[in-house]
Amino acid sequence: MPSDTPLLHHAGLNSLDAEAAVDWYLRLWPAADRGSFAGRPAVMAEMHLVIQEVEQAPAGAFDPDVGRPAEQSAFWHIGAFANTTDHDQELGAIGVGHLPLYVAPDDDQGVWRSGLAPYPGVATAEQMAVLESDGEPRPGGFSYVLGPDGALFELTGGPRTNPALAHVHFFHEQPMCAANWYVDHLGMSLPPVRDEDGTESTRPPHEPCAAEPGAPGWPSLERAGTIRAPRASVVHGNGSMSFYPRQCHGERCGAPQPLVPSRGQVLDHVGFRVADLDAWAAWLDSRGVVILEEPHDIPEGRALMIEGPDRLAIELVEVRQ
Numbered sequence: 001m002p003s004d005t006p007l008l009h010h011a012g013l014n015s016l017d018a019e020a021a022v023d024w025y026l027r028l029w030p031a032a033d034r035g036s037f038a039g040r041p042a043v044m045a046e047m048h049l050v051i052q053e054v055e056q057a058p059a060g061a062f063d064p065d066v067g068r069p070a071e072q073s074a075f076w077h078i079g080a081f082a083n084t085t086d087h088d089q090e091l092g093a094i095g096v097g098h099l100p101l102y103v104a105p106d107d108d109q110g111v112w113r114s115g116l117a118p119y120p121g122v123a124t125a126e127q128m129a130v131l132e133s134d135g136e137p138r139p140g141g142f143s144y145v146l147g148p149d150g151a152l153f154e155l156t157g158g159p160r161t162n163p164a165l166a167h168v169h170f171f172h173e174q175p176m177c178a179a180n181w182y183v184d185h186l187g188m189s190l191p192p193v194r195d196e197d198g199t200e201s202t203r204p205p206h207e208p209c210a211a212e213p214g215a216p217g218w219p220s221l222e223r224a225g226t227i228r229a230p231r232a233s234v235v236h237g238n239g240s241m242s243f244y245p246r247q248c249h250g251e252r253c254g255a256p257q258p259l260v261p262s263r264g265q266v267l268d269h270v271g272f273r274v275a276d277l278d279a280w281a282a283w284l285d286s287r288g289v290v291i292l293e294e295p296h297d298i299p300e301g302r303a304l305m306i307e308g309p310d311r312l313a314i315e316l317v318e319v320r321q
Helices: 017-027 089-093 126-134 175-186 277-286
Strands: 007-015 033-037 040-044 049-054 077-081 141-146 152-157 164-172 232-236 239-245 267-273 291-299 301-307 313-318
Touching: 007 017, 007 164, 007 313, 017 049, 033 049, 049 267, 077 267, 089 126, 152 164, 164 175, 175 232, 175 239, 277 291, 277 301, 277 313, 291 313
Parallel strands: 007 049, 077 152, 164 239, 267 313
Antiparallel strands: 007 267, 033 040, 040 049, 077 164, 141 152, 232 239, 291 301, 301 313
């Protein structure tokens, strides 16, 4: 395996109007810059948003009526770290509204950020009324807005959060197995184990990695709650990312719905920067990883597209200095 650890570089999106999509993301995140990458319009931030213009509406658009896309790939959402405490007013000023987060199966109003929800446990509508009149909401938390073409965008953090557009979350059939895959194939690591005295030690691989999905919890974009366990994470070269179980298990969505390939969806792929693309291509080929696009030139250097767990498209880029 090559010695470098890939760095999160970009999220690849599809849009009916790429320039208009860039405009929208720049209003949402004015600290970013307008640019281009691989010949496509891009939002340039800690994580770039590289947008391919397409002729037909991409699949995978988030449907607010059901709290999920009609077809869900492993790519759940993109987002940013920020203090969300007062974001409702800030985003309202630019005409962006939050999606409701439901706090119980019978909740028909929701809250706009998780810090406003009762915690822990599930609240009834009556308990929510008490919280709204007498409760002490917590600062920050997570919230969601709907981006161009139905892209789901999460804002998460509190008063001590360092702002950064560098957030991706994924769904997987087996989140802990997916984490092992990134360790074994892309040289990432599992988060360290922190002992009671504060010392850290290397976390061993998840064994066994397969586990049954847990019970749903709230607040959630779906009234039925969000299945958040088992959850797994990996550490890459400039941050970390987390994996959650596929949501449409059993009868939750009317019938089980396997994850679909991410290519062609509004959230098309995730990209990582590597030092030596040829070395990575040879290593991944030796591991039997599916190659979606062979190594090829781009204006900034070279790129390679592979298929990761649950048919998530992953692009590796070698960028000239």
